[in-house]
Amino acid sequence: MAMSIWEYANPKKFMQTSAWALPWVTVLSVLCLLGGLVWGFFFTPDDYKQGSTVKIIYLHVPAAMMAINAWVMMLVTSLIWIVRRHHVSALAAKAAAPIGMTFTLIALVTGAIWGQPMWGTWWEWDPRLTSFLILFLFYLGYMALWEAIENPDTAADLTSVLCMVGSVFAILSRYAVNFWNQGLHQGASLSLDKEENVSDVYWFPLLICIAGFVLLFVTLVLLRTRTEIRARRIQALQAREKLA
DSSP states (O other): OHHHHHGGGSHHHHHHHHHHHHHHHHHHHHHHHHHHHHHHHHSSOOBTTTBGGGGGHHHHHHHHHHHHHHHHHHHHHHHHHHHHOOHHHHHHHHHHHHHHHHHHHHHHHHHHHHHHHHHSSSOOOOHHHHHHHHHHHHHHHHHHHHHHOSSHHHHHHHHHHHHHHHHHHHHHHHHHHHHOSOSSOOOOSSOTTOSOOSOHHHHHHHHHHHHHHHHHHHHHHHHHHHHHHHHHHHHHHHHHHHHO
């Protein structure tokens, strides 16, 4: 099993497998996103307290979850790079960063849109909101560091270290409500350790939206990683031509 997993560190094997998987995950992501968002926004009732504003959870919750999980994925692939020096893992981490940054931005913006009518303010220096903002800045710093260093292996090394440091804020943004009792942000809408989550009428379309966001992330990471591999191959060919 371990050997079969490490086979995908080979760029040729990764390109072959991702080419086969991409159409499937793309279609599934589109179906889940369309189905979940249409169901959630058009066929669920308004909340008795929050009104129609409650429906922003179909964007906010999946985006916030993927903002954190994207960084976790980057952490795992960065550790693989540091330990085993597999270039595909480093390129996958690089590919995931703009996607995770976008999810974080969506979570911040939709949270502000929800917070203004609910809290009476667009922004509050709440522990979870603040840690999410810092995570967003780490995403920007990670991407900037990749662009600032010419040697790709050195860039992969330094961004991997930055990813490990930023993981602290990924954890804080997930568990800030548990660490600090104060703050406006409520607990998780979906949780395995709670007897009750959101009402079933919102819960089922929300699960479909989350599945859609996960599949969208996988689709975009595969596409961007394939692009990074092709770009690396072009650079290698250009370097050989200069030496020839």
